[in-house]
Amino acid sequence: MNKYFKKFGIMFVMTLILSLGFCISAFADDGGVIGTSNLNNTAANSAKVGYQLKLPEVGWKRYDDSDSRIKYGGSGWSKYNSSARYGGAETYTTTLNDYCGFKFYGTKLRIISIMNNDTSFSIDVNIDGVMYNYHQSNALLVSEALVFEIDGLSSAVHEITITNRVNNAHFNIDAIDIDADGYLVDSNESISLDKASMDLTTGDSEQLTATTTPAAVGVTWTSSDPSVATVDSTGKVTTVGAGTATITATTTDGSNLSASCTVKVIANNSGNNGGTTTGASAIVNIAYAKGDNTNNAGGDVSIIFNGVPDTTLSAVKTASVKSVWLGDTFTYTIVVTNTGSKTAKAVVINDSAPNHIQFMPSGITTTQGIVDSSSSASNIVVNVGDIPPAGTVAITVPATVVL
Numbered sequence: 001m002n003k004y005f006k007k008f009g010i011m012f013v014m015t016l017i018l019s020l021g022f023c024i025s026a027f028a029d030d031g032g033v034i035g036t037s038n039l040n041n042t043a044a045n046s047a048k049v050g051y052q053l054k055l056p057e058v059g060w061k062r063y064d065d066s067d068s069r070i071k072y073g074g075s076g077w078s079k080y081n082s083s084a085r086y087g088g089a090e091t092y093t094t095t096l097n098d099y100c101g102f103k104f105y106g107t108k109l110r111i112i113s114i115m116n117n118d119t120s121f122s123i124d125v126n127i128d129g130v131m132y133n134y135h136q137s138n139a140l141l142v143s144e145a146l147v148f149e150i151d152g153l154s155s156a157v158h159e160i161t162i163t164n165r166v167n168n169a170h171f172n173i174d175a176i177d178i179d180a181d182g183y184l185v186d187s188n189e190s191i192s193l194d195k196a197s198m199d200l201t202t203g204d205s206e207q208l209t210a211t212t213t214p215a216a217v218g219v220t221w222t223s224s225d226p227s228v229a230t231v232d233s234t235g236k237v238t239t240v241g242a243g244t245a246t247i248t249a250t251t252t253d254g255s256n257l258s259a260s261c262t263v264k265v266i267a268n269n270s271g272n273n274g275g276t277t278t279g280a281s282a283i284v285n286i287a288y289a290k291g292d293n294t295n296n297a298g299g300d301v302s303i304i305f306n307g308v309p310d311t312t313l314s315a316v317k318t319a320s321v322k323s324v325w326l327g328d329t330f331t332y333t334i335v336v337t338n339t340g341s342k343t344a345k346a347v348v349i350n351d352s353a354p355n356h357i358q359f360m361p362s363g364i365t366t367t368q369g370i371v372d373s374s375s376s377a378s379n380i381v382v383n384v385g386d387i388p389p390a391g392t393v394a395i396t397v398p399a400t401v402v403l
Helices: 002-020
Strands: 025-027 033-035 060-064 071-073 078-081 089-093 099-106 109-115 123-127 130-134 142-150 156-164 171-173 175-179 190-193 197-201 205-207 210-213 219-223 229-231 236-239 243-251 258-266 287-290 313-319 329-338 344-352 357-359 379-387 392-401
Touching (some): 344 392
Antiparallel strands (some): 190 210, 219 243, 344 379, 357 392
């Protein structure tokens, strides 16, 4: 009898392990549970629709039906508490056209529910306006069952609505699984900037800070007019020329929420055309741009040319600092814009270093074209090529102050 009991106990443990498939997972910061092993410990995901899936597989993250970001609509929703449900309970209804909805960022989705002979045999899933259908009906009871799966969605925010299409049949939501690196989107997602407007002078820099909800959402930065002000990937705004530009931060999770700051730039009246000064001596430095069918543009203002050329270029040059000392390094920024109605052909940028300044040709960067091999510490040449109407090319030139 004693030997039989030991044998039975071992068999019971083995059966329990096989029925669970796996029991390993990790909690995520946003309330989701990340799967760390696959069903029955297979090398790849092995769960299929109709299988019991008590925990998410590798590459998936699970959210319980009680998550506040999952919204329920209709009049018949109730809670059913049971240890046989994920998280100890499920949300269910028997009312026709009751629905639940949520948004998530990711590329795939699984719906976890119960399958039985009294559950709904027609449930619609609307994903970004595309309709799918699944059912929960089954001759045998399967709790925590995988009832719907889709992958291959674009890496973006997706809007999901799940609707019961059968009256007096149980429609249950027990959990949802999405990408392990995805997340449910809060309906209160937002983005804001710490400044709505800024008044600056040419050559100034100012930091903008974006605040997003949730905080993990990334942003991209753009300027409506780079000839007035540019912005880098961190939100640092650098003024280039007089005028007004709108700096915009946009969420990258697919929700495309944005916030903007209006930047008004006035010319620096120090008399040095945006250059730097050392002591009482002004360092005046003007870049020039020309092309096969353009006027010759130079300085820090737009030039309107009414002669033979087909199009007009403006060249704006600023420095990253307002004053320098011997040995300092800084950066010039040259922005060339085609303000005409036709493409400017074979544009070349030429810039000569003023007294006390040496260029660093190896560090020059340009958004278009190549730096000519003839460029030196005293003169740089950038072969930009063609610039279309309203096109802009930005060139950064590192420099150092010498005797």
